[in-house]
Amino acid sequence: MNMGNGGVPALKPENLGDESFRRDHRLRYAYVAGAMANGIASTRLVGEMAGAGMLAFFGAAGLGLERIEAAIDELACTHPGAPYGFNLIHSPNEPDLEAGVVDLYLRRGIRLVEASAYLRLTLPVVRYRVRGIKRDAEGRIVTPNRIMAKVSRVEVATQFFSPPPKEFLDELVRKGEITGEQASLAASIPMAQDLTAEADSGGHTDNRPLVTLLPTLLVLRDRMQGNFGYEQTLRVGAAGGLSTPAGLAAAFAMGAAYVLTGSVNQACIESGSSDAVRKMLAQAEQADIAMAPAADMFEMGVRVQVLKRGTMFPMRAAKLYDLYRANAGMEALPEADKAFIEKQLLRTTLEDAWRSTRDFFVTRDPGQVERAERDPKHRMALVFRSYLGLSSRWANAGEPSRMMDYQVWCGPAMGAFNEWARGTFLEKPENRRVVVVAEALMNGAATQLRQLFEGMTSKP
Ligand SMILES: Cc1cc2nc3c(=O)[nH]c(=O)nc-3n(C[C@H](O)[C@H](O)[C@H](O)COP(=O)(O)O)c2cc1C
Numbered sequence: 001m002n003m004g005n006g007g008v009p010a011l012k013p014e015n016l017g018d019e020s021f022r023r024d025h026r027l028r029y030a031y032v033a034g035a036m037a038n039g040i041a042s043t044r045l046v047g048e049m050a051g052a053g054m055l056a057f058f059g060a061a062g063l064g065l066e067r068i069e070a071a072i073d074e075l076a077c078t079h080p081g082a083p084y085g086f087n088l089i090h091s092p093n094e095p096d097l098e099a100g101v102v103d104l105y106l107r108r109g110i111r112l113v114e115a116s117a118y119l120r121l122t123l124p125v126v127r128y129r130v131r132g133i134k135r136d137a138e139g140r141i142v143t144p145n146r147i148m149a150k151v152s153r154v155e156v157a158t159q160f161f162s163p164p165p166k167e168f169l170d171e172l173v174r175k176g177e178i179t180g181e182q183a184s185l186a187a188s189i190p191m192a193q194d195l196t197a198e199a200d201s202g203g204h205t206d207n208r209p210l211v212t213l214l215p216t217l218l219v220l221r222d223r224m225q226g227n228f229g230y231e232q233t234l235r236v237g238a239a240g241g242l243s244t245p246a247g248l249a250a251a252f253a254m255g256a257a258y259v260l261t262g263s264v265n266q267a268c269i270e271s272g273s274s275d276a277v278r279k280m281l282a283q284a285e286q287a288d289i290a291m292a293p294a295a296d297m298f299e300m301g302v303r304v305q306v307l308k309r310g311t312m313f314p315m316r317a318a319k320l321y322d323l324y325r326a327n328a329g330m331e332a333l334p335e336a337d338k339a340f341i342e343k344q345l346l347r348t349t350l351e352d353a354w355r356s357t358r359d360f361f362v363t364r365d366p367g368q369v370e371r372a373e374r375d376p377k378h379r380m381a382l383v384f385r386s387y388l389g390l391s392s393r394w395a396n397a398g399e400p401s402r403m404m405d406y407q408v409w410c411g412p413a414m415g416a417f418n419e420w421a422r423g424t425f426l427e428k429p430e431n432r433r434v435v436v437v438a439e440a441l442m443n444g445a446a447t448q449l450r451q452l453f454e455g456m457t458s459k460p
Pocket residue numbers: 033034035036037038040059060061087089114115116117150198200201202203204239240241242260261262263264266408409410411412413
């Protein structure tokens with residue numbers, strides 16, 4: 001090995017993280033760009049990362065099947081055989097959509113997904129994992145489909161580090177999806193070999209600190225590996241707040257197999273967001289973020305972390321959630337609140353908003369419409385959710401008349417990155433490219449760790 005000063009081995013960015021992770025996924029760097037909904041993690045972003053030997057996940061959440069399939073076609077054509085994956089997001093409100101996305105991935109041979117927002121495993125995610133499982137000529141179990149699970153809770157991590165649940169395997173055998181022999185092979189594989197410990201991040205987050213979450217999941221990894229003795233050795237990566245060389249160095253020093261970023265990639269020119277949002281993100285400081293109700297799991301009280309500076313979205317969305325909780329339906333809304341919603345937020349009447357919301361769901365998920373027509377509270381939830389959905393679209397499109405309504409998912413990583421980039425060429429939004437940012441962070445992390453080791457070994 002190449003030795004530097006003081007007998008410390010040269011540490012290159014290519015050496016950071018788990019070697020088997022890089023090998024299995026055919027990567028140069030143990031660096032991943034996480035999925036970002038509505039195609040914010042765009043085909044362009046995914047392609048750039050794949051071309052540079054890094055992994056990225058296309059942001060399939062929030063998109064219809066045709067859009068996702070178009071992205072599959074595009075990447076298959078522009079980056080054949082390159083390492084990349086797609087997002088599989090748990091959709092408790094739209095179970096048919098989650099199942100449809102899995103159908104699509106299986107049909108189109110998507111071999112790697114980032115599974116996220118799961119609270120418990122579902123039949124579709126298990127079906128994805130076990131489809132095609134077999135023994136190779138040497139008798140090793142081969143699983144064509146791999147899951148990188150992103151979690152922030154031990155209970156969820158435990159499920160992904162366990163073999164697929166027997167009741168789901170039995171159901172798949174009954175439906176003729178897998179054979180009995182495949183079900184018994186599946187009893188000795190983990191649902192996910194790779195699991196990302198997601199600390200305080202942009203978007204869905206439990207706001208956990210990485211310095212406590214990562215060590216907890218590393219201990220869990222060792223325990224589960226010990227219990228099950230998997231051939232596919234379990235690995236844990238780190239996400240949430242990673243956007244500086246020091247942050248990445250800390251994650252690798254704690255034992256992360258890989259690092260995964262999000263917020264900082266949205267600020268890059270390849271993201272499917274708009275220049276207006278990129279400009280806002282470049283001005284964000286550490287505290288310019290807030291929690292706001294999530295469009296997809298609104299009724300359940302789930303929240304997402306968003307940008308606060310330059311938009312009124314977090315306050316407006318919180319108001320909608322409070323009104324949803326307090327009222328039986330739109331008809332019961334106090335006059336002043338109704339007027340505020342119609343004038344400021346929807347810019348149309350509640351009746352008209354319901355009509356367009358209904359049109360949207362008739363094709364996407366007709367079950368929602370049937371339920372809403374019976375249940376006024378559900379009707380209100382769908383209309384309020386439509387504002388939350390549109391607010392993301394306005395941001396992505398850079399709609400100038402709706403700046404105050406922009407919903408921009410963002411974590412404290414953004415402010416940390418801006419502070420670090422200040423005075424460098426990366427300060428300007430137009431210079432931020434996903435690969436350049438990733439390489440700057442990985443190079444910086446390697447330098448920082450090397451200086452740390454040298455400092456330790458050169459002391460008497
Ligand atoms: C704009 C944006 C959209 C996101 N959308 C998704 C998504 O659709 N699916 C998902 O698994 N994670 C999503 N995430 C989370 C990222 O993939 C990543 O895990 C997270 O941003 C890492 O934390 P950081 O923001 O502190 O870098 C999103 C994050 C951002 C900033």
